[in-house]
Amino acid sequence: MSFLRIKNLCLTFGDWTLDVSIELAAGRCLGIIGPSGAGKSTLLSLIAGFETPYSGDIFIDAHPINDLEPSHRPLTFMFQENNLFNHLTLYENIALGCHPGLKLSQIDRRQIEIALSATELSSIAARKPSDVSGGERQRAALARCLCQKQPLLLLDEPFTSLDPRLRSQMHQLVNALRKQHGLTVLVVSHMPHEVAHIADELLFMQDGKIKEHGNPDQLLENPTHPQLINYLEFTSSR
């Protein structure tokens, strides 16, 4: 039984069309790779409800979500940047995941403490985003996602701006939290070999279409699609 089911989802911008169908089981991590303009981020925006599809359906846990507002969809999202409000402390930013008006109950506070502890941010929770490192900012965003307690986590290249060591740490953290909380994860990345470390499945997109979908080792070691071969050659040469 698929937890996330995307059926013939279409969106058109001028002469560019996105047309995808995906099925993903609960608790799995799907890595989405592809060149710029492939439609990776657009796909996540459609799932999150930031864009409206021309046609097609999205189901989460067998429930259609097409008509739901972004806040009513059972998912949470991490962007590449601007995941936090700069005038709020890390604690307040994380707390927004519990209550958008920051009216916190005792249970919420406990939940925030757990999220802070899981992301090792307890000691700097009172700081503002401008006073912490890029990695700490992204960990805070991840902590907020945990507080939202949604089963589906969408990551749109959130670790691209971090250095390789921090990126690896963040991937490990995502993986650990995914297993601990039973999250289903979709992660968009420009770094196929890095994302392969946490993904159970890998999906290659180009020109708004899925070109290959399968096991990460199989896709990266023995790619069959010429565009994927080109893409992998290009990314490994960078």
Next chain:
Amino acid sequence: MRVLSGIWSGIAVVVFLLIVIGGSITLTAMTSTSVSLSSALADPYLIGVIRFTIGQAVLSTVISVSLALIVTRALARRSKFPGRGLLISLMGLPVVMPVIVAIFGITAVFGKSGLLNQLLSLFGVEQSFTVYGLTGILLAHTFFNLPLTIRLLLPAWESIPRENWRLASMLGMSSRQLFRLLEWPSISDRLPGICLIVFLLCFTSFAVVLTLGGGPSATTIEVAIYQALRYDFELSQAALLALLQLSLCTVAALGLLKWFRVFAATSGRKVDARDRPDIHSTTGKAIDVFCIGICAIFLLLPIAMIFYSGIRGPIYKVISDPILWLASARSLIIAILATVISMLLAMGLIKSVRFLREKTKQQKGAELALTIGSMTVAIPPMVIGTGFFLIALRTHTLTHATLIMIALVNAVMVLPYLLRSISPPYIQAGEQYYKLCRHLGLSGLQRFRLIDWPIIRKPTAFAVGLGGALSFGDMGVAALFDTDGQVTLPVMLYHQLGAYQFNEASVTAVFLLLLCVSFFWAINQIIGR
């Protein structure tokens, strides 16, 4: 020595400003010594004037900024509707429009025989609304400052990243929560500076109070200076008032110095409300349509009335009058002189500021130079005008040097507009291309022509056009120097209104407005393209 050669132009500008401003203040101070400060401050008339000046400025600021907040939020929430771009562009018109012309339009709508009273009389309410006194002053100040504030506030919404809106959507924030957590932090950063600008504009407002004040009970310090010089010929009283005005403005500006920043008004076209979660509610839509609609009517109706009255007026009689053309020529000379002088001042200052930032990394020195140039907005034109008027009297050059003096005061007054338009792109271009220019050996005039000018061309055209139009329509200092044979076009319109020649005034108002807009347009075409 190398540093000195890079900042000589800036030093020259600062010295020039100190001589012009400092000189006129010193002369004014010397003239005022015959009046005792303590006895002057005990004068009930003077206390009343000070109280009214501050009171009307505070009220005008509160009304303009409060209304602007409501309308700007509505405009930010409705980022796409037919005519939005045109409406925001038209909001720039009151900024360019000569004050005396706008007053004519406001009177045509809210005056004794205006549209509003005609409408009220249809419901049996006879002449309940008067445009003279505090009501008229507040109305006119709101007419000028509401669109200005909207244009200065809109970028606050532009600065909120798209991801933040999406995050708010995902978190299910209500409209109130959006305002508290996203919009207010962005607005509050700009608001004190905007309030200060509006307050100073209202505090030093002259033509509005002179024409709509309606008597001694509604007189500001600016108008009191004018009356002391022109009606009573009390030079020492005028000088004392000018110093008082300067002191109050300086206190206000210094008190809010940390918020005194360079703001750029934008078209607001970059605002994208697509990702806002609160744009779909019917009540919200109705409120936004109501706010934008009322604001549009309030701003556009007086402008429409100016044209309507002008078209119905004695067009041939007015435009065949040689006095009109002579007055126009004088206004044009003032506008050209003022823009040339202010452009030279601005470029001299900005060039040094960039040099300090690029070569010596002296951010504070650079900031200070820009602040000195921008602070002239806190110096009332009437203060410098009074100094110049006293010089002209002592040197018997009141008739001969009038145009140059008016142009000089206007040049100093429009300098902040030029600085805030040109300096950000010029400095940014410097920071962005400094190493590349050095690497390619581009410097001096060659660098300016190939790299800087294409970048600053459009903002320069806009600022110069705006400065020119403001100088063209200036009625403050021009009224002070109002002597026979030296009347400018705005002063001529003021005379017509004062003599109840409303039909002639309606044509002159349209003529003046068209000339101002044409000047602004021509400059943008010549420089901006």
